[in-house]
Amino acid sequence: MQIRKKTHNKEVIRGRKKFQFLNYGTLGVKATSSGRLIDKKWELLQKALHKKIKLICGANRCKVWSPIEFNNTLTKLSLESRMGKGKGSIYANSKFIREGEIIIEFSGIPKHKQKDIVFFLQKKLSFGIKLSSL
Template sequence: MLRKKKTHNKYSLKLKQSNHILKYGRFGIKSLTFSRLTESQLNALRWIILKKLKSVTDNKKNFRFWTLLSMNLTLTKFNVESRMGKGKGAIYTYATYIKPGMILFEFDNLTEQQIKNLFDYIFKKISFKIKLIK
């Protein structure tokens, strides 16, 4: 079993050019603001997107969908009654920082109308600002 390392909350504010260009699909969803997504939030968002994709494409599985986020941050927590000191605490979840311009998801084999319906649905569900790119 691999042991995950507890990281500190430092992350680079530099924008990586590779995260700003579509790599796999024709359409993408790009973030416009800084944010943080936990593992459970990302899994819920993936599940919502797949569910909506099935309804938009009339349950045909000819679409392609990529998630370009990786969990690169460990979140730790102590219990409330603990005193100061005594280390960092146990890992309770993983997260990733979202920077402006990062592409979060990519899609292929969808029409423009289908992707607009999907984007309008995701825009209401997500807590930060996003943009549809082609």
């Protein structure tokens, strides 16, 4: 007889895949640890990344894709509110990044500049990343 553990979600948790393939580009940035990514921080990161890539490659040579879709909402009550007053207002959208998930894909970046981009992204993100290619 198999004992099932009760969980709050109704989905059965099975083995998670620890790999993901590149869909668009020839170079990708993959997460090596899990963490949460907030939409406002992601927008700032994308703007800074586009400026960095424009300096490295020029205007039209490199292409960037990001397959991230934000699916969670974060709520917060004010500090002075008492318990039992509800959930609170939405202050951000977020996405939980799992280990092995591809965050950004590139094409047309020279090999000697690929590490510069990874170091730049590592400073901005709160979880570990590594470079993956075809």
